[in-house]
Amino acid sequence: MDEQSFYLNTIEQVVPHRHEEVMAAFYEFLELEHLYESAAETVKTQLNIYDSEFGMKFQRNPIHGIESRIKSPQSIVEKLQRKGFPISAKSAQEHLMDIAGIRVVCYYVEDIYALAEMLSLRSDIRVLKVKDYIINPKPSGYRSYHMIIMVPVHLSTSRREVPVEIQIRTIAMDFWAALEHQLHYKTKASVPPALKDELRELADTIAETDLRMQDIYDQINDL
Ligand code: GTP
Numbered sequence: 001m002d003e004q005s006f007y008l009n010t011i012e013q014v015v016p017h018r019h020e021e022v023m024a025a026f027y028e029f030l031e032l033e034h035l036y037e038s039a040a041e042t043v044k045t046q047l048n049i050y051d052s053e054f055g056m057k058f059q060r061n062p063i064h065g066i067e068s069r070i071k072s073p074q075s076i077v078e079k080l081q082r083k084g085f086p087i088s089a090k091s092a093q094e095h096l097m098d099i100a101g102i103r104v105v106c107y108y109v110e111d112i113y114a115l116a117e118m119l120s121l122r123s124d125i126r127v128l129k130v131k132d133y134i135i136n137p138k139p140s141g142y143r144s145y146h147m148i149i150m151v152p153v154h155l156s157t158s159r160r161e162v163p164v165e166i167q168i169r170t171i172a173m174d175f176w177a178a179l180e181h182q183l184h185y186k187t188k189a190s191v192p193p194a195l196k197d198e199l200r201e202l203a204d205t206i207a208e209t210d211l212r213m214q215d216i217y218d219q220i221n222d223l
C-alpha cells in the first residue's frame with residue numbers, strides 16, 4: 001500500500017464520513033510529526049554540544065554517531081492496534097513513548113553513563129524511564145542503555161513536553177545489535193535455540209572485549 005492510500009484508509013477508520021473531520025485528523029498527524037521531530041532535534045543538538053565540549057576539553061569525542069527516526073504513521077497505527085489503544089494522534093501521544101527515537105553510539109561503556117547523566121542533569125529534561133540492558137542484558141544477549149526523557153518544545157503559542165526514546169550503546173554493542181536484528185528479519189521461521197545460544201555467547205564475548213578496551217583506555221590515560 002502506498003503512503004497516500006495508507007493515510008486515507010487509516011483516516012477512514014477513524015472518521016468515516018465527514019470531510020472536515022478527515023482533514024482535522026490528517027492535520028493532527030502532521031502536527032504530531034512536527035512536534036516529535038522538533039523534540040528529537042533538540043536532543044541531538046544537546047548531544048552534539050556535549051560531544052564537542054568533551055572534544056575541546058579532553059581531545060577525545062565520546063560519540064561515534066547519532067541516528068534518529070520518527071515512527072511512521074503506519075507503524076504508529078500498527079502499534080496502537082496491537083496494544084489495543086484507540087487510533088488517533090492524541091492516543092498516540094498518550095500511549096506511545098517511542099514515536100521519536102534516537103540512537104547514540106559511543107566509543108566506551110563509560111561514555112554511555114556520562115552522557116546519560118548529563119542529559120538527566122539538564123534542568124528542563126525529565127527522565128521518565130530507564131532500562132539498563134548493560135547491567136541486565138536481555139535474554140537474547142542485547143545490551144544498551146535505554147532512556148525515555150521528556151523534552152520541552154517551544155512552539156509559537158505553547159510549550160509542550162514530548163517523550164523521546166534514547167538508546168545509548170557502544171560501537172561493539174551496536175555491531176551485535178545490528179547483525180542480530182538483521183538475522184531475525186532474514187529468517188521467516190524463528191531462530192533455532194542452538195543459534196540463539198550462540199548469539200548470546202557472542203554478545204557476552206563482545207561485552208568482555210568492550211570492558212578490556214575500556215581498561216586499556218584507562219591505563220593509557222593514566223600514563
Ligand atoms: P516495544 O514495545 O518494542 O517498544 O518494547 P519496550 O518498550 O519494552 O522496549 P525495549 O526496552 O524492549 O526496547 C525496544 C527497542 O530496543 C527495540 O525497538 C530495538 O531497537 C531494541 N531491542 C530490544 N531488544 C532487542 C534485541 O534482542 N535485539 C536487538 N537487535 N534489538 C533489541
Ligand code: MG
Nearest residue numbers: 097098099165
Ligand atoms: Mg519501545
